[in-house]
Structure formats: C-alpha cells, structure tokens
Amino acid sequence: MHSIPRRLLSLVTSALALAATSALFAQTPKKLVVGFSQIGAESGWRTANTDSIKAEAAKRGIDLKFADAQQKQENQIKALRSFIAxxxxxxxxxxxxxTGWEPVLREIKAAGIPVVLSDRAVKVSDPSLFVTIIGSDFVEEGRRAGEWLARKTGGKAVIAELVGTPGSAPAIDRKxxxxxxxxxxxxxxxxxxxxxxxxxAEGKQVMEAFLKxxxxxxxxxxxxxxxDMALGAIQAIExxxxxxxxxxxxxxxxxxxGAFEAMVAGKLNCTVECNPQIGPQLFDLIEKVAAGQKVPARVAVKEGVFDETQAAAELPHRTY
Amino acid sequence: MSVVLPLVLWIALAAGLCFSRRSVVFWPLLALALLLLFNQLFTPGFFHVEIRGGHLYGTLIDILNQGAKVMLLALGMTLVIATGGVDLSVGAIMAIAGAVLAQRFVGAGWSPGLAIVAALALSVVAGAWNGLLVAVLRIQPIVATLILMVAGRGIAQLITDGQIITFENPTLVYLGNGFLLGLPFTLTLVLVMLALTAVLTRRTALGLFVEAVGDNETASHFTGLPARQVKFLAYVFAGFCAGLAGLVAASNIKCADSNHAGLYLELDAILAVVIGGTALTGGRFYLAGSMIGALLIQTLTQTLYMRNVSADIAPVPKAIVILAVCLLQSPKLRERLARLGGGRKRRAGA
Incomplete structure (x- = not known):
C-alpha cells in the first residue's frame, strides 16, 4: 500500500519541475508554430517551393508542421484539421x-487561427476566411505569355493550347x-x-493527338x-x-x-517565370500576421520572362 | 496506306466478330467496332495512317502505343481477378519501377540492362508482398493491395528523392518510343507477354487451377490443388506486368515522374478486365477480352482528344460509353430486350 504516497510524491516533484522549467523559459519568446499544407511534389517547381519554405522556417527558428497532400483535397482538409487540433x-x-474550402476554413476561423494562402487562390463567399494570399498572379503570367507570343509571331499565330488540371486556379487564370x-x-x-x-505524360499524349x-x-x-507539359509536347513534336x-x-x-535546358537546345522559345522561392516573403508575412499587424490582401512574388536569347545566361542560376 | 490499313482493320474486326459470335468476347469487340465506326464516319483524320520517319504514324498507332500500359496491367489483373482477388497497387508499382529504372541508371550509373532488371526485380518483390498478404496471411485483397497502392507512391518518391529524373539513353528510350517493323515496340512487348500468358494458362493446367481457385478456393484445396501457391503467383505475375508497364511509361516520356506515373491506371486495368468479360467474382477469365477492353478505353481517350472534347466534361461521354458496354454485356438485359422484341413479334403474328 505504500505505492500510493510514492506516486503522489513523484507527481508533486514533476509538477514542481514543470513549474520551474516554465518559469525558467518564460523570458524567452515562444517559438512560432506554423502549419503548412503543401499540394504535393508533382513537379520540380513544387519541390523547389517546398525546399524554400522549409529552409526559411529552419533559418528563422520557426516550428514548421509540414504536410504533403499528394494532390488530394481530402488530404489537405485532413491536414488543416490536424493543425487546428x-x-x-x-x-x-x-x-x-x-473550391470546396468553405467548411474547413470556417472551422479554422472558429478556432481563431489566421490563414495565409500560398501560391493559389480559393473561391469562398466570405473573404474574411483568410487573411492574405502570397503568390504569383496567374492571370498576369498568362497575359505575359500571350504578349510575348504576339511579339514573336508579329500577331499572327494558329495556337494549340495545353491546359492545366481542370478546375485548378493556375489553369483557369493562365487561360x-x-x-x-x-x-x-x-x-x-x-x-x-x-x-x-x-x-x-499527358502533355505528350495530347500533343500527339493534336498533331494527327x-x-x-x-x-x-x-x-x-x-x-512539364511543354517538355512532353516537345517529344511528341519531334x-x-x-x-x-x-x-x-x-x-x-x-x-x-528543364525548360531552360530545352531553350538552350533551341526546342523551347520562352518561359514565363513563376517563382517558387517564396520562403522569405512568406514568413515575413506570416510573422506579421502572427503579431497582429496589418498586411495587404495580396502580395505578389517577383517574376520575370525569359526567352531563348537569355536562356544560356540564366541556366546556371536555376536551382530547380 | 491510308486506305489499306483501315481496310485490313475492318476485315480483321469483322472476322473477329464472326469468329467470336458465341463467346463473351463478342460484346466488347462489338463495342470497339462501333466506336471505331463512329470515328471512321465522324472524326476526320482518325484513320489517317502514313509512313513518317521510317515507321507507321497515325492515331491508330498512338492507340496501340499508349494503350500498351493498360494492356500489360490488364494481363496481370485478369489472372488476379480470376482468382477472386483484385490488385489496386499496380499503378503504384509502375511508379516504383520507373523510379528504380531512372535512379539506378542516372543516379547510380548502372547500365540500362541492369537498371531494367533491377526495376523488374523490385516489381516482382512488390507483387510477392501482395501475394504474401493475400494468400498466406489471408487479408482481403482489396485491403491488402490498398496498402501498397498508398505506400508505393511514397516509396517511389523516396527512391527519386521527390524529383523528376530525366534520361536520354537510346536503349531506355526505345522501350516506350521505339518501332519494330514499322510498329511500336510496345506492341511487340504486349503480344509476347500475351502469348506467354496464354500458353502458360491455356496449354498447361495453370489456367484451370486459377479458375478453380477463383470459383471455390476451399473445394479446389480439398481436390489437391495448391490453392495458396496459385493465388500467390497471380499477384507476383501482376507485379511483374505492372513493372513492365512502369518501364514503358517512364521510357515514353524519358523520365520517372513518381507522382503521376500510373496514377489511377489500376482502375483502367480493372475496367479493361471487366469489359473483357471476366467477372469480378473470379472464375473464368478471358485474356483476349481484357486486351480488347484496354484498347477500347484507349480508343475512347483518343477519340475525346481528337474531337477536342473539353477536359472538364470528358469523363461524361467516357462514362456513357462504359455504361453502354456494361449493359451490352449483361445477359439479363439482353434476355429482356430479346423477350420484348419477341413479344412484339408474337403479338404482330397473332
């Protein structure tokens, strides 16, 4: 029967120890905890995006909970719920x-956690469901591609278009x-x-069909x-x-x-940059949001347009 | 060329239809013929075949080449389904095979032959894992293979470190893009595998074993059949076929794309087998039917591309055609239709 008082004693000591440690660390600021749900690793672009986010979090000493959704919305919703928990x-x-984010975003709002969207937008009826979006302006990218093509061809072209995943923001906006x-x-x-x-694979298969x-x-x-689709299509054209x-x-x-390599080989004419290295800009924004500061509703990422004449000079600087 | 080849195709289809009049294979073949007829009449350029770059070039050739992946998968899937099981992991095994191929060749600097052997070996191991779970540990096939379906893509990602690995080696590129005697090499690969499978299952007792196990495993066990071994081997074979399909897929785009290689193709493979007349409950199986099923699916995809059907709505016509094929195959429905027609005739006669 002597085990109960002993257990009690150990409980008391551990409680004391806990109190002591928390008092000890009360001075140092609490580590910022950020949950990030990534789409997946579907392309070199996405991998570079992930790397940039992870590297910047490590550099700033932010506790990053990173979840890979493997291209599935259900996985992302699960990840978001686990972040709330x-x-x-x-x-x-x-x-x-x-689309389809409304319910889970409401749950997050109810939990009082601010949301920052990265790289792609959502369609929701209530704009207060997220604080800000940082990312590329896909409409602008599509416009730049069109304008470049107009200059290159003198405004005369019969165009085949390889569209992205139906329903995704980049596909809709670039078009x-x-x-x-x-x-x-x-x-x-x-x-x-x-x-x-x-x-x-599908870029190639669809281009094969176009050419027939x-x-x-x-x-x-x-x-x-x-x-990626262009690189597949290049094979079909060859x-x-x-x-x-x-x-x-x-x-x-x-x-x-890969696109720059194709441009150097003369097989691709132009690529409009969609910069994945948003880590620094993203965490600047997140830190401001966490501190309760006002942030713009939309933050654009710095991006350029590269054609075949600049490709060789730019290729060594490409890390992804 | 543009006249001769379609003519040969139509004669072959007509002969096939006559020959298979009383067989299960008749209905999928009829569906394929109808779909091709629709394209012959309404899709300009669908039947155009020419010689370009020393080989045949045209949509029909694309169907054979792009359809090879599902045809290979369907071969293995047919035997697995015949044993009363199903293999959901073949798409993921494709990704693993492609990943091993590219990583061994590019990353580890192995020779193309050795990289191919390594990729196929790991596919066989993956198939054996499924077989172990299903035949030895007696886990439900749908659950057992679901494990690798989910985990396999992760394994492939691990192998490639999450990157798309590209290669330019002529031997490796030949697998999915090369031409033999003017026709895609993948066609040869499929025909060789089909012939091997047909000989193994129809010229030996193996096929009967598979069907017996699928019909009634307990009964076949008591008659002295090695039921567990037969099941195990079916999954190993499916793994091997998936490995081949993975090599073809990676070779076709000259890179290992672990995220997308074979994604959802297990569903196409199951569909091809079912369209081909093999019942999901196991028992009798039809290899030729599965091949026709795979060709039907690819022809449908190509039709939608050629007719410029928007990707947003493409699944709808696809579903309608598949539904029509399944209805055509249903003996119950055919019986009812026949009775309806017969009834009218009788009434008209009276």
Whole structure:
C-alpha cells in the first residue's frame, strides 16, 4: 500500500519541475508554430517551393508542421484539421483546387487561427476566411505569355493550347490572361485546347493527338500552362518529324531548369517565370500576421520572362 | 496506306466478330467496332495512317502505343481477378519501377540492362508482398493491395528523392518510343507477354487451377490443388506486368515522374478486365477480352482528344460509353430486350 504516497510524491516533484522549467523559459519568446499544407511534389517547381519554405522556417527558428497532400483535397482538409487540433499559431497552405474550402476554413476561423494562402487562390463567399494570399498572379503570367507570343509571331499565330488540371486556379487564370492578350491580336487564335493535367505524360499524349488532326499542319504555336507539359509536347513534336521551337513556336510557364535546358537546345522559345522561392516573403508575412499587424490582401512574388536569347545566361542560376 | 490499313482493320474486326459470335468476347469487340465506326464516319483524320520517319504514324498507332500500359496491367489483373482477388497497387508499382529504372541508371550509373532488371526485380518483390498478404496471411485483397497502392507512391518518391529524373539513353528510350517493323515496340512487348500468358494458362493446367481457385478456393484445396501457391503467383505475375508497364511509361516520356506515373491506371486495368468479360467474382477469365477492353478505353481517350472534347466534361461521354458496354454485356438485359422484341413479334403474328 505504500505505492500510493510514492506516486503522489513523484507527481508533486514533476509538477514542481514543470513549474520551474516554465518559469525558467518564460523570458524567452515562444517559438512560432506554423502549419503548412503543401499540394504535393508533382513537379520540380513544387519541390523547389517546398525546399524554400522549409529552409526559411529552419533559418528563422520557426516550428514548421509540414504536410504533403499528394494532390488530394481530402488530404489537405485532413491536414488543416490536424493543425487546428495541434493549436498552431498560423496556418498556411497551397490549395490544390479552388473550391470546396468553405467548411474547413470556417472551422479554422472558429478556432481563431489566421490563414495565409500560398501560391493559389480559393473561391469562398466570405473573404474574411483568410487573411492574405502570397503568390504569383496567374492571370498576369498568362497575359505575359500571350504578349510575348504576339511579339514573336508579329500577331499572327494558329495556337494549340495545353491546359492545366481542370478546375485548378493556375489553369483557369493562365487561360484567362492568355486569352486577354489574344483579344488585342485578331490574327492569333486558339484552334486546339485540351488538358494535359500539368504532367509530361499527358502533355505528350495530347500533343500527339493534336498533331494527327487534319488541320495539324496549320498549327504554328503552342501555349502550355506549365513547362512539364511543354517538355512532353516537345517529344511528341519531334516524333512527328517536326522541329519544336522552329516549326512550332512554344511558350510555357514556370521557368524550371528543364525548360531552360530545352531553350538552350533551341526546342523551347520562352518561359514565363513563376517563382517558387517564396520562403522569405512568406514568413515575413506570416510573422506579421502572427503579431497582429496589418498586411495587404495580396502580395505578389517577383517574376520575370525569359526567352531563348537569355536562356544560356540564366541556366546556371536555376536551382530547380 | 491510308486506305489499306483501315481496310485490313475492318476485315480483321469483322472476322473477329464472326469468329467470336458465341463467346463473351463478342460484346466488347462489338463495342470497339462501333466506336471505331463512329470515328471512321465522324472524326476526320482518325484513320489517317502514313509512313513518317521510317515507321507507321497515325492515331491508330498512338492507340496501340499508349494503350500498351493498360494492356500489360490488364494481363496481370485478369489472372488476379480470376482468382477472386483484385490488385489496386499496380499503378503504384509502375511508379516504383520507373523510379528504380531512372535512379539506378542516372543516379547510380548502372547500365540500362541492369537498371531494367533491377526495376523488374523490385516489381516482382512488390507483387510477392501482395501475394504474401493475400494468400498466406489471408487479408482481403482489396485491403491488402490498398496498402501498397498508398505506400508505393511514397516509396517511389523516396527512391527519386521527390524529383523528376530525366534520361536520354537510346536503349531506355526505345522501350516506350521505339518501332519494330514499322510498329511500336510496345506492341511487340504486349503480344509476347500475351502469348506467354496464354500458353502458360491455356496449354498447361495453370489456367484451370486459377479458375478453380477463383470459383471455390476451399473445394479446389480439398481436390489437391495448391490453392495458396496459385493465388500467390497471380499477384507476383501482376507485379511483374505492372513493372513492365512502369518501364514503358517512364521510357515514353524519358523520365520517372513518381507522382503521376500510373496514377489511377489500376482502375483502367480493372475496367479493361471487366469489359473483357471476366467477372469480378473470379472464375473464368478471358485474356483476349481484357486486351480488347484496354484498347477500347484507349480508343475512347483518343477519340475525346481528337474531337477536342473539353477536359472538364470528358469523363461524361467516357462514362456513357462504359455504361453502354456494361449493359451490352449483361445477359439479363439482353434476355429482356430479346423477350420484348419477341413479344412484339408474337403479338404482330397473332
């Protein structure tokens, strides 16, 4: 029967120890805990994005809870709920699709956790469900691609378009921006448009199909919503006995290393950069949000447009 | 060329339909023929085949080449389903095979042949793992293979370190892009695998074993069949086929894309097998039917591409065609339709 008082004693000592440690550490500021739900690792771009976020968190001594959703919204919602349960200070995520976030965002709001969106937007009826969005302006990217193509072709082009994943923000906005640029150039029109799901395999397969159509000979330009699809399509164009970059002018978006290599090889003409290295800018924003400071509703990432003439000089600087 | 090849195709299809009049394979073949007929009439350029770069070039050739992955998967899947199981992990095994191929060749500097052997070996190990869970530990196939379906893609990511690894080696690129006698090399690969499987299952008692185990495992065990071994081997074979499909997929785009390689293809493979007339409950299986099922799915995909159907709504026509095929296959529905028709005739006669 002597075990009970002993247990009590150990309980008291541990409680004392806990109190002592918390008193000891009360002076040092609490470590910021951030939950980040990433879409996945579907491309070199995404991996660079992840690396930049993880590296910056480590540098700043932020406790980063990182969850990879493997391209599935359900996984992301699960991750967001677990962030609520863990009581993180700020939640950040890159939504895999635009819609369907309302319920989980309400749960987060009810828990009093601010949300920062990274790289992609969501469609919600209540704008107070998230504080700010940092990321690329996809409409602007599409517009820049269209404007570059107009300059390159003198405003005359028959265009095949490889669309991204249906329903995703970059696919919707890049198409919109590109079409806005085309509206100013009546000599440019899109004759084929299909989804290649942002992947090389489907980009190639869809381009193969485009090139088999009776009017395939007329195609003079290709606009791919990302570099990976363009790299797949380049293979299809080569296999059809045509010269990518010459017979068909190709412009894509992202600016991954593979695209620069293709430009140096003369197979791709232009890539509009979509900068993944947002870590520093993202955590500047998160720290401000956590401190309760006012932040702009939209923060743009610095980005450029690179064509074949600049590719060789830029290639060594590409880390992703 | 543009006239001769479609003509040959139509004659072959007609002959196939006549030959399989009383077989299960008749219905998927009819569906394929109808879909092709629709394209012959309404999709310009679908049947255009020419010689370009020393080989045949056209949509029909693309169907054969791009359809090879699902055809290979369907071969293994047919046997697994015939034993009364299912293998959900084949898509993930494809990703693993591609990852091993690219990582061993690019990262470790192995020769292409050795990298291919390593990729296939790991696929067989993956298949054996499934077999172990299902045949030895008696876990439900859907659950047992779900484990690798989820974990496999992670394993592939680990192997490639989350990166897309590209390669340019001519041998490796040949697998998924090369041409043999003017036709895609993948076609040869599929035909060789199909012939091997057919000989193994139909010229030996193995096929009967598989069907017996699928029909009634306990009964076949008591008649002295090595039921567990048969099941185990079916999963190993499915793993091997998935490995081959993974090599073809990676080779086709000259890179290992662990995230997307074979994504959802296990569903296409199951669909191909079911369209082909093999029942999900196990028992009798039809290899030729599965191949036709795989071709039907690819033809459908290519049709949607060629007809410029927007990707947002593409699943709808796909679903409608699949539903039509399943209805065509249903003996109950056919019986009812026949009775309806017969009834009308009788009434008209009276």
């Amino acid at each position: 863990q009581g993180v200070d700020v939640i950040a995520f890159s939504p895999v699709v635009e 919109k921006g590109f079409e806005e640029a085309l509206a100013k150039n009546p000599g440019m029109k899109i004759v084929k448009s299909q989804s290649g799901n942002f992947t090389r 159509a009776p009017d395939a000979k007329d195609i003079t330009a290709l606009f791919a919503h990302n570099d 296999e059809a006995g045509l010269k990518p970059g010459k017979d068909i002018v190709i412009v894509s978006i992202d600016g991954v290393k």
